[in-house]
Amino acid sequence: MITVRVGNSELPLEDVLENPGRHSRLLERAKTTQGFAECGCTAGRPRPKLVIRRHREIFLLARWPEQAQLHGESCPFQRRNTGKGGAGTELDPFRFRNGALDIRLDASLRISSRTPAKPVQSNPEGESKKPQRRTAGLLAFLEFAWEQAGLNLWPGTGGRGWSACWSQLSAELADCRINSQPADKTLHILERWEPARKAEILAELDAWLARLTPSATGSRRGLLIAEVASHEPSQFGAKFALRQTQLRCFMSSALYERLQRSYGPALAGAGQPNLRCVAVFLVEKPVDRNYLTIVDGAAMLTNAQFLPCDSTYEVAMADHLVTLRRAFRKPLRHLGNAPVHPDFVLTDTAAEVIVEVLGLTGNPEYDARTASKREHYRSAGMSVVEWEAPTQALDSVQLPPAAKRSGAAHEG
Structure with a gap:
């Protein structure tokens, strides 16, 4: 069992990741007095530090800059290649700039209602052209996020539920930028439903949905990461139910057919007792509607502990x-x-x-x-x-x- 030292207390890391709200007062005190927590994943001293990051009314643990390589092989905070430079790094879709994660996706996050501009003409033959930065698809983004959060690692003991996935993903992606936009304005990761935190959870979701409300000049799209509970054909396409929320999501028949072809095994895991289906959706919010339209997506099959398979x-x-x-x-x-x-x-x-x-x-x-x-x-x-x-x-x-x-x- 990996432990974490928070102030003078030694706690199971699994419990702190799975139930961050339970330890909020202790984490807040440690953040104020000591400024960090310490991971017990190795026998070496000093222990690797962990950032204590505030997320609204609770606190999450994140990797300390420049110390990811100090963690044990099966620790969720361990990363051997975090922030590495080298040839071609600036052209990668996932890169670190000034210590912050910068992501470039093959997805339009804003749709303008104005007349589209004329296409840019290609350079005349013979002229040099500056290399363009590569983009990543939604499945690549989901897998990258899972790896950055250490969710592709298993320590050999303990358990893992959706709350740990949420806390680790939220901590890792909190300060990143996606297509030049701050992640907290673009990405929403559904949190495990807890009646005691109902007001906070709903307020965070409502704030994200409000940013997607169309305006006279256009509309914004958002990225949503969630566990799929079920999916089925509907009158105009398909309907998706997501765990932890009553938010309804719909997509066209053409998109549903494409996702079934591309991610059939993952989608088949939805609602199964020993399988999980995790998805990332590119969504829009129709005017004056209380549901989301899915315009693109990707799905990943996992076992019950959310290990990708x-x-x-x-x-x-x-x-x-x-x-x-x-x-x-x-x-x-x-x-x-x-x-x-x-x-x-x-x-x-x-x-x-x-x-x-x-x-x-x-x-x-x-x-x-x-x-x-x-x-x-x-x-x-x-x-x-x-x-x-x-x-x-x-x-x-x-x-x-x-x-x-x-x-x-x-x-x-």
Whole structure:
């Protein structure tokens, strides 16, 4: 169990992330007197610091600048590549500028009601053209956000609900800019419904919705991250129900069909007992209506602990590793520049071990990719465990034993 020191108190990190309101007074006092909290994810001293960030009436924990690399491998605040510079960084869709996250998405966040301007003419042949910054799609954004918040990591113990996802995402994205706009004006992450905080939760949602109200000059669009409870065809397209809110969301039939083709396995997880469907939607608010129109979106399948998975076979493996109390991470594909993308990586072994879930053996294209992966791992000297999901019992997969956990500090 990873703990966090807040003032003179040693608390389970899981509980502080899952129930931030419960610890508000203690966090506020520590922010005023000490100025930070301390993470107990490693046995080293001094402990890595954590920012205590105010979010309306409660307080959230966030990574301390320049200390992400000091956290343990399975700590949600650990990041080896945060803020790295290097060639091409300024052209990346996800970049850090002056210590703040700057995101460029392939999405229009403002629609003008005025006559569109004439298209810009291309440069004459032979003239140099300044390289344009790349943009990211909505799935890449969702995966990047999940990784930045440490939600693709599992420490080997504890649990995780939507409230922890909300608090970690909110803390990580609070100060970022999306398409040059402050995130707090553009992005809304649905918070877990708590009757004791009803007024605050509804006020925050209402303030975000008010920014989307169309005006004479145009309208703003917003980004909404939420867990999908259900979805079904409706009279004019499709209707989505989201957990933690009664806010209604609708989309056209054409968009619903496209999302079903692109994110069918993820959408199929909505409402299932051991699966979760997390989505990011680009939305508009119609005039004088109390619902949202979804104009684009992306969905991600996860297990019950909100660990991202690419298939139900991967969900089974993730659940298996959680049950065995193994520490691991799920590499995500948002940047797309890694030579391979392992399904899972065990982080509680002396050297990291790759876990591959083989679910489509016999498909020529899939087998070719698997062979390429195997050659890459062999050349790099990496240890690999494979599970032939359709034919092999999961309990028969031989995993290497976990090393003694000397990295986490449990004492005060």
